[in-house]
Amino acid sequence: MATTPKENYSNIQTLSFDAVIVGGGGSGMRAAYQLAQAGLKVAVLTKVFPTRSHTVAAQGGIGASLGNMQEDNWHYHFYDTVKGSDWLGDQDAIEFMTREAPKVVYELEHLGMPFDRNEDGTIYQRPFGGHSANYGEKAVPRACAAADRTGHALLHTLYQSNVKMGTQFYVEWIALDLIRNEAGDVLGVTAIDQETGNIAVFQAKATLFATGGAGRVYRASTNAYINTGDGLGMAARAGIPLQDMEFWQFHPTGVAGAGVLLTEGCRGEGGILRNKDGEPFMERYAPTLKDLAPRDFVSRSMDQEIKEGRGCGPKADYILLDMTHLGAETIMKRLPSVFEIGKKFANVDCTKEPIPVVPTIHYQMGGIPTNIHGQVVVPHGVEEGEFSAHYDKDSKEYTYKGTRDYVKPVKGFYAIGECSCVSVHGANRLGTNSLLDLVVFGKAAGEHIIDYVTKHHGDDYAPLPTDVLENTLARVRKLDESATGENAQEVADVIRDIVQDHAGVFRTQALLDKGVKEILAIESRVRNIHLKDKSKVFNTARVEALEVENLYEVAKATLISAAARKECRGAHTVVDYELAPDHPTYSYGRRDDEWMKHTLWYSVDNRLEYKPVRFKPLTVEAIEPKPRTF
Numbered sequence: 001m002a003t004t005p006k007e008n009y010s011n012i013q014t015l016s017f018d019a020v021i022v023g024g025g026g027s028g029m030r031a032a033y034q035l036a037q038a039g040l041k042v043a044v045l046t047k048v049f050p051t052r053s054h055t056v057a058a059q060g061g062i063g064a065s066l067g068n069m070q071e072d073n074w075h076y077h078f079y080d081t082v083k084g085s086d087w088l089g090d091q092d093a094i095e096f097m098t099r100e101a102p103k104v105v106y107e108l109e110h111l112g113m114p115f116d117r118n119e120d121g122t123i124y125q126r127p128f129g130g131h132s133a134n135y136g137e138k139a140v141p142r143a144c145a146a147a148d149r150t151g152h153a154l155l156h157t158l159y160q161s162n163v164k165m166g167t168q169f170y171v172e173w174i175a176l177d178l179i180r181n182e183a184g185d186v187l188g189v190t191a192i193d194q195e196t197g198n199i200a201v202f203q204a205k206a207t208l209f210a211t212g213g214a215g216r217v218y219r220a221s222t223n224a225y226i227n228t229g230d231g232l233g234m235a236a237r238a239g240i241p242l243q244d245m246e247f248w249q250f251h252p253t254g255v256a257g258a259g260v261l262l263t264e265g266c267r268g269e270g271g272i273l274r275n276k277d278g279e280p281f282m283e284r285y286a287p288t289l290k291d292l293a294p295r296d297f298v299s300r301s302m303d304q305e306i307k308e309g310r311g312c313g314p315k316a317d318y319i320l321l322d323m324t325h326l327g328a329e330t331i332m333k334r335l336p337s338v339f340e341i342g343k344k345f346a347n348v349d350c351t352k353e354p355i356p357v358v359p360t361i362h363y364q365m366g367g368i369p370t371n372i373h374g375q376v377v378v379p380h381g382v383e384e385g386e387f388s389a390h391y392d393k394d395s396k397e398y399t400y401k402g403t404r405d406y407v408k409p410v411k412g413f414y415a416i417g418e419c420s421c422v423s424v425h426g427a428n429r430l431g432t433n434s435l436l437d438l439v440v441f442g443k444a445a446g447e448h449i450i451d452y453v454t455k456h457h458g459d460d461y462a463p464l465p466t467d468v469l470e471n472t473l474a475r476v477r478k479l480d481e482s483a484t485g486e487n488a489q490e491v492a493d494v495i496r497d498i499v500q501d502h503a504g505v506f507r508t509q510a511l512l513d514k515g516v517k518e519i520l521a522i523e524s525r526v527r528n529i530h531l532k533d534k535s536k537v538f539n540t541a542r543v544e545a546l547e548v549e550n551l552y553e554v555a556k557a558t559l560i561s562a563a564a565r566k567e568c569r570g571a572h573t574v575v576d577y578e579l580a581p582d583h584p585t586y587s588y589g590r591r592d593d594e595w596m597k598h599t600l601w602y603s604v605d606n607r608l609e610y611k612p613v614r615f616k617p618l619t620v621e622a623i624e625p626k627p628r629t630f
Contacts, residue, residue: 012469013200016461017043017168018453020188020204022175022231025053026151026438027417028210029158029167031374034446036165040453043202044162045173045191047226051155054212054224055438058151059263059337060128061143062108062439063432064101068122069141074098075620076133077142081433082623084130084294085426086570087596088244090614091622093422096372097433097440099618104439105144113157115146116334126268126334130294130430130630139292141268143432148263148337154435174543175230177472178207178238178413181465186376186413188464189234190472194543197536199476201468203461206412206449209235209368210442213418214554218361219493219500222254222261231419233550235368236557236603237471240410241378243421243611244366244599245554246562247571249429250505252298254360256318258345262338262357264431267291269334271323273302274354275310286630293630296428296571299359303505306358313356320354327351359505363429365571366561367421369600369611371407374416374445379600379611380408406611412462414449416441423598426613427570479545485530488545494522495548495555503562509576512563519555520606526552557601564608565599567591587627596625 019035021028024046035042046053065072077098082089109115109123116124125141133140146153162169172194179187179201188204214229215221232242252273253262267273272280273291285301286293293301302319311317323331323338328351331339342350369377381404417438424437502515526548533541568577568589577589597610615622 014203014464015043015200016203017041018204019043019206019208019449020045020202021208021210022189023053023210023212023417023419024050024169025210025212025417026055026154026158026435027442028208029155029162030439030442031208031210031416031446031449032167033158033161033165034443035449036162036167038450040450043168043170045170045175045189045202047172047174049171050159050169053155054227055151055155055435057222057224057261058154058435059148059261060265060268061126061145061150061432062105062154062435063128063131063142063430064105064144064436065098065142066102066105066123066125066144068118069125070133072133072140072142074101076135076140077101077131078617078620079135079623080131081424081430083136083628084428084430085424086428086590086628087426087592087625088247088423088569088598088613089426090423091617092614093372093424095617095620097424097436100440101436104436104443108154108157108439111157111161113146114153115144126265127292128268128431129264129292129298130289131432132289136288136630139289143265143268145265147333148265148335150435174546175211175234176475176546178234179464179468180238181462183411185411185462187462190469192476194538197539199469199472201464203464204412205453205461206414208374208445208449209415209419210417211419213364214551215361215364217496217499217551217554217558218248219496220254220259221361222251222259223362228547229550229554230547231415232367232557233553235376235415236553239602239604240368240376241600241602242366242557243369244423244561245364245557245601246565246599247365247427248361248503248558249295249363249365249571250299250359251362252295252302252359253321253357254362255341255345256313256356256358259360260341260345261360261362262321262341262355263335264295266321266323266335266338269323269330270326271321273298274320274322275305276312276316277310281305281310289630294428294430297628297630299505300573302359318356318358321357322354323350324352324354363434364418365421365423365425365427365429366557367419368415370415370420370422371409372422372441372444373448374414374420374441375409375448376413376415377407377409379609380405414445416445427572475546475549479529479531479542480534482528482530485528486525487532488529488541488548491522491525491529492544492548492551494525495519495551499555499558503558505573507562507572507574509563509574512559512574515559516563519559523552553603556603556606560606560608561599561601565595567595569595581627581629592625
């Protein structure tokens with residue numbers, strides 16, 4: 001006999017920890033290791049077994065200016081990252097990340113991460129897109145690589161380290177809602193166990209989101225199926241704004257028709273992109289870095305070749321990635337996974353013929369706004385008049401008018417990794433900076449949480465709100481009691497189609513405006529999903545239905561933020577605002593006088609506001625905005 005919803009959720013357990021980490025990928029496990037070392041009681045909630053987290057898909061390397069192959073230093077890395085971000089990155093955070101990079105890589109080496117080695121025993125490094133020596137003069141090997149399985153090596157290293165330290169993992173648990181009290185402090189999360197269908201309250205002195213990206217909001221994506229923006233959805237529903245969600249990176253080399261990633265390491269090892277005429281066309285678009293220009297640059301160039309009729313194949317709709325000149329020995333030593341992917345997904349032996357590739361959604365630059373300690377920060381106070389930002393090229397000063405405090409920490413709440421926006425990537429991320437972001441800010445957040453918990457909390461837990469489970473039970477019971485409505489995957493596919501068709505590599509204002517109308521029009525369909533299977537044990541249909549709500553928040557944030565930004569910057573290219581690279585004021589259509597500012601989107605009323613870019617680094621001079629050439 002069927003049980004009633006009340007009986008299903010009557011025995012709800014409350015579990016208390018010093019820190020709860022939601023997400024068991026690279027950033028979550030790096031933070032967990034830091035906390036466990038300090039003796040804190042830590043719980044890691046993860047949708048899948050930790051070593052199956054999406055970090056495992058990272059292939060090419062982790063960026064750090066070790067200088068093992070050529071002369072390099074963090075100042076060059078800092079410059080490249082600011083330039084790569086199209087000057088939307090916060091320069092204090094970028095300095096912090098690039099300066100800490102060598103240290104965190106050596107820490108991983110000491111934990112046993114199996115990097116490839118040079119003959120002298122040092123860590124092998126390969127060139128990567130946008131990374132240069134002497135401030136853009138020439139490409140430099142900066143990607144510390146473990147063949148083309150660097151993410152895999154990182155995850156296993158961190159998992160083994162956490163097991164050694166006794167970190168407590170809650171595997172195949174789904175976090176549902178953030179717990180906040182009336183003061184806005186975060187006190188933990190509610191979650192559901194996929195094995196039993198039981199709900200629990202995870203009470204914590206500090207709550208850390210490391211939930212990864214939301215690439216599955218697009219129809220064609222390099223992301224794993226688990227990347228549904230769960231942390232973003234939970235934060236948005238709890239009143240936290242999402243920052244810079246208009247900026248999505250299209251990786252130049254996704255296998256055509258499959259959406260599977262081929263690492264930038266292919267081009268780092270010497271692979272060449274060719275059009276139907278066999279021309280290495282990137283020499284025309286980026287004379288210095290060629291195929292190793294930043295990803296937004298390369299993806300737009302590929303799309304331009306296809307639009308102008310120089311694409312390959314019967315439909316002229318893809319580009320060829322040629323590695324045949326590298327030789328089978330190099331490919332099998334440095335790019336073994338690429339060889340396997342070519343065989344399985346393109347039916348191509350890449351040692352003998354090129355692989356068809358197209359730009360494919362890969363990474364979100366935006367997310368939950370944070371500072372360099374991983375603390376979630378939100379605007380505070382009342383704005384007097386309208387916020388404005390301006391960069392004066394004569395005085396070389398960045399100024400803004402506004403009275404709000406835009407970096408007030410939310411007490412007890414942290415976010416790191418792809419779900420966060422610190423912002424080190426700005427409008428476009430450089431390859432290898434993603435894994436670096438995970439470990440630098442995973443460590444930094446861990447250190448701050450240790451200080452926060454030990455100095456400010458003691459043994460006490462803040463009392464939970466009396467309605468702590470109200471939102472969670474309402475969502476779950478609504479699905480349990482649903483009798484009509486659409487299947488979750490049908491609605492998810494509609495969301496993906498809308499985002500894919502209206503927010504691609506090249507955007508138009510008309511397409512973006514149409515996308516906003518279409519995404520808002522399906523809200524009732526999202527809110528009325530029908531769950532046919534009401535069982536509790538490993539009910540993946542229930543998980544998919546809950547994920548759709550998170551995808552919807554991400555889709556709204558993406559389209560509304562993109563439609564509002566009237567310029568071209570980094571990965572956000574709107575054809576209406578495109579200008580020539582040598583335009584005297586607005587190179588490529590980038591409008592620093594009006595749009596050098598971060599977007600903040602709020603779920604309530606889909607409201608937008610803006611906050612200043614942090615233009616001043618920690619210890620060095622700022623990198624002045626200028627046209628990007630490669």
